[in-house]
Amino acid sequence: MRFSSLIKALQAGESGLRWSQPGQDPDLSGAAALDQAVGDQLSFLEAGNVLSAALSDSAVGALLLPDQQDLIDLASQRGIAFAVVSDPRLAFAEALDCLHPRQRPQADIHPTAVIDERAVVGPGTAVAARVCIGAGSRVGADCIVHPGVVIYDDVVIADGCELHANAVLHPGSRLGRRCVVNSNAVVGSEGFGFVPTAKGWRKMPQTGQVVLEDGVEVGCGSTIDRPSVGETRIGAGTKIDNLVQIGHGVITGRGCAFAAQVGIAGGARIGHGVILAGQVGVANRAVVGDRAIASSKSGIHGEVAAGEVVSGYPAIPNRLWLRCSAAFSKLPELARTVRELKRNTPQ
Numbered sequence: 001m002r003f004s005s006l007i008k009a010l011q012a013g014e015s016g017l018r019w020s021q022p023g024q025d026p027d028l029s030g031a032a033a034l035d036q037a038v039g040d041q042l043s044f045l046e047a048g049n050v051l052s053a054a055l056s057d058s059a060v061g062a063l064l065l066p067d068q069q070d071l072i073d074l075a076s077q078r079g080i081a082f083a084v085v086s087d088p089r090l091a092f093a094e095a096l097d098c099l100h101p102r103q104r105p106q107a108d109i110h111p112t113a114v115i116d117e118r119a120v121v122g123p124g125t126a127v128a129a130r131v132c133i134g135a136g137s138r139v140g141a142d143c144i145v146h147p148g149v150v151i152y153d154d155v156v157i158a159d160g161c162e163l164h165a166n167a168v169l170h171p172g173s174r175l176g177r178r179c180v181v182n183s184n185a186v187v188g189s190e191g192f193g194f195v196p197t198a199k200g201w202r203k204m205p206q207t208g209q210v211v212l213e214d215g216v217e218v219g220c221g222s223t224i225d226r227p228s229v230g231e232t233r234i235g236a237g238t239k240i241d242n243l244v245q246i247g248h249g250v251i252t253g254r255g256c257a258f259a260a261q262v263g264i265a266g267g268a269r270i271g272h273g274v275i276l277a278g279q280v281g282v283a284n285r286a287v288v289g290d291r292a293i294a295s296s297k298s299g300i301h302g303e304v305a306a307g308e309v310v311s312g313y314p315a316i317p318n319r320l321w322l323r324c325s326a327a328f329s330k331l332p333e334l335a336r337t338v339r340e341l342k343r344n345t346p347q
Contacts, residue, residue: 001028003062003081006042006098013094016086018067026061026081030099031092034058042099044092045071064091105144119151122159140177152188158214172209172226176236180217187218191225191232191248191266204228206248213237219244219260227266235272253290271306281313 004025010017031042037060044064045055055063055074063082065071075082085091105126109115113131121127122141131145134153139145141159148166151157155169158177163169167181170188181187193204208227212234218224219242226232227248234246235254245263246252253272264270264282271290276282280294288294289306299313311321327334 001099002026003028003042006062006095007083009098010083010085010091010094013091015064015088015091015094017091018084018086020081020083024079024081028062028099031096032060034060034063037061042092042095044088046088064088064095107142116153134171146183155188164220170210170226174209174211176212176214176216178215179212182218182220182222182242184221185218186223187212188226189223191227193228193248193266208232208248210234213254216240222246225266241278247284259296 007020028042029040034043035054037043039059039061042062043060047066047068063075063080065082065084066088067084107124107126109127110129112129113127115133116135118135119133120138124142125139127145128147130147131149133151136153137151137155139157144162146165149163150168152171154171155173157175160178161175162180164183166184168186173188188210190206194201195204206226206228208230210224210226210232213236215237216234218240221242222240222244224246225248233251235252237254238256240258241260243261244258247266249267250264252270256274258276259278261279262276265284267285268282269287273291274288275293277296279297281299283301286300287303291307292304293309295311298311298315300315304310309318311318
């Protein structure tokens, strides 16, 4: 794809194309990181990027740049084709869609798929090999169901969803439009509900359902449990990384992002636009306010205010946690000082 053609495609995107310098208008075969790119590849730089020094030696064919004069001047001096955009990272994402367009499978049903006669599969949907779809389930139009997916009874999947290999949707699950469930993820599995008795643990039937609103994406190996009653609900546009556990009865707002190995215990309430970094743990019935951020390995046990940034275990405001962290390395010295003061203090 010619760089000039790519620029025309970016004009219709959201990355804020400002102007471009085509240079020799290279024919691009793909994209790569700046320090690895060669003459037929595209790369990008963000303002203040630590790789900016690598531009002097890079063999990159074309660049997406911020409106930063030193980068623009260097690219011009080296004769590299470039475009100036408001958001280089977003422009790079748009460019990758152009350079590597997805190949959609043919809309048909593989002969090894097992579909109950009471199930409904919408027009334009591709159902791959060894898929199982249970009674009363409905798969919308223009969906892609990859090999080995299991859709239990009474599951409703809206239009434009994609279920990757070996994903499992349990009874009562509801998926909005354009949801993506990646390989080996499980939606609607039984919540961890047991009642202690004199004879041991009595299982609490999990009769509720899981609802994924429009545009939710669930990473590989993640699980979202259904509750005993009511629903577990994931807000529209929320993105869930690999190996995330979301317990029964959890409610999340719109546009959240949960990184790998996040665990959210039953009954927790997560606001809109919340970001939970890797291995964050959220305790049973904890409340996290809108736009809050928890850094990696934080443990949230109570309530986090809207817009708060927290760190540590238990989670505390990030600035306080940084001060505490700075003091950790000084603890041996402080302990020695305390011992000396005690020895020198008259009894």
